[in-house]
Amino acid sequence: MFNTIGPHSDVNPPDIQKVIVEHIVRNEDSALQVHTSLRLRPFSGRFPRPNNKVDYETWRSSVELLLKDTTQSNLYKSRKLLESLLSPAIDIVKHLTPESPLYEYLEILDSAFGTVEDRDDLFAKYLNTMQDNGEKPSAYLQRMQAMLNTTLRRGGVIASDLDRHLLRQFVKGCWDNMLIAELQLEQKKQNPPTFPELLLLLRVAEDKRTSKASRMKQHLNIAKPKVSSYYQGIFVQSEEDCSPSQPALGHRSEIQDLKKQIADLQSQLTRITQKDSRKAKSAARPVAPQTAITPTSQKPHHSRDVNKNTSNRPKPWYCFRCGEDGHIKPQCESEPNPSLVAEKRKQLREKQLTWDIENGASKPENLN
Incomplete structure (x- = not known):
């Protein structure tokens, strides 16, 4: 039997194949952009801040990512920003039109909710930030990183000195000297690790401590009856310790x-x-020698x-x-x-x- 169908290249010429591949790639890119579009968390500007809402600095960081997205139009960015605002934050930008540049929205919002502290004051506040009671070292490091980023945006520090400032302040403000010595953080000041590297070191050390404490607690709970029986043996026995039977x-x-x-x-x-009281009173009065000693007095x-x-x-x-x-x-x-x-x-x-x-x-x- 003869094959009546020609080669594959004859049925699908290279030009047609190229068009098909480009069409598929474009569709995949557009679908990927739809599914991975940036979603801004709601911001209201209320004080005290509700638990399900983010603070202004966190929301502002997400907006900066939106500004750097060159694949989206300015109208799309403005719409996403407005969708994330709730009252009273949205009330102060209602007079702007959707066609207004995004920086106009941010300028008004920065004036209303942004940090008003001077860059020098922010850096001084950062240098006085210490570990709180009950706060883990890793949580303390993350809190300092957030403050340092705010200081960086205000011009209080330069980006190349972030890791050095972070390590120096952590060694100064962390009260766990054993952890600092274990990780040899004093020796790393000349060549400080990055924030992700330092955070990973702290979390690994904390996990080891937690696991060891759990094993110790489990072991001591198992051995506790033997210890208690020893101490019971040295108590003085009394009638109240009788058996319930x-x-x-x-x-x-x-x-x-x-x-x-x-x-x-x-x-x-x-x-x-x-x-004895009566005897003392009688002894105070003069008595005859023969009556001084009686059987009663003995x-x-x-x-x-x-x-x-x-x-x-x-x-x-x-x-x-x-x-x-x-x-x-x-x-x-x-x-x-x-x-x-x-x-x-x-x-x-x-x-x-x-x-x-x-x-x-x-x-x-x-x-x-």
Whole structure:
């Protein structure tokens, strides 16, 4: 079979191919311009500034990009500028026509919302800008960069000195000396890095610190139970540390007994104090030698001796959890044994009662 269709070059001559390619390229360029056209964020000029609106310096930087776009007409640039303005900012340029040059719009807006500080004042303010409390070094650097750009537009600095001024002020105003030493920023003053390079160095260092702090926190939280158990072991064990499995009734009864003993000791101490007071008054008056020493006058001394020996009163010698001897509850690893604990507690009360009777610490029944 013979091929009736000629070569591809015969069907599509080079001239026709060239026209087709140029048409496709133009369409792609125009479509790209439509999709990538500059969009200005809204600016209103209100004070205080709403959260969803940008400040004038940020908006002005976007307009400068629009001015440098040579592919767009002046009418298109004016329309984009007007679309981004809200009241009251748009109210002061309503008298201008869309055909007015763009610099006329900017001249009025600069007079109303632009920085009015002198270039020397701006540079002096920049040199006095320090890192705020809680502010990251990278955020501090970005804040200084914005101020330095404003100073540059006002003629306070020249473009070739931006990196040098930025590094010097960062080293001066950043309070993190460890970070400055780690990145060797003092040694880089003669050949300072650019703003993107310095910002990247700071962010990498901050990320390393954050990751290390997170790992340390996680590790310490895992090891925390062992540390707390050690400190629990040195606390003095008391009756209030009893296991919840012990009978609540017996616990309340023991507390009541202790309260009663404390009340008895307080009343006895009051009587001793009163007797000492009466003795002091009687000693001030002349008395016969045979009546100077009476059995009553000896009782307070005996009671004071008893009070001095209260440290010898029997104390708990068993674990409030399992009832075994030789350890206390925070160090106990055995199962709870309420019955054994109750028996040991009963033995303790009997020993304490016997000691109180022998040493005169408890209130006798015929004391009244």
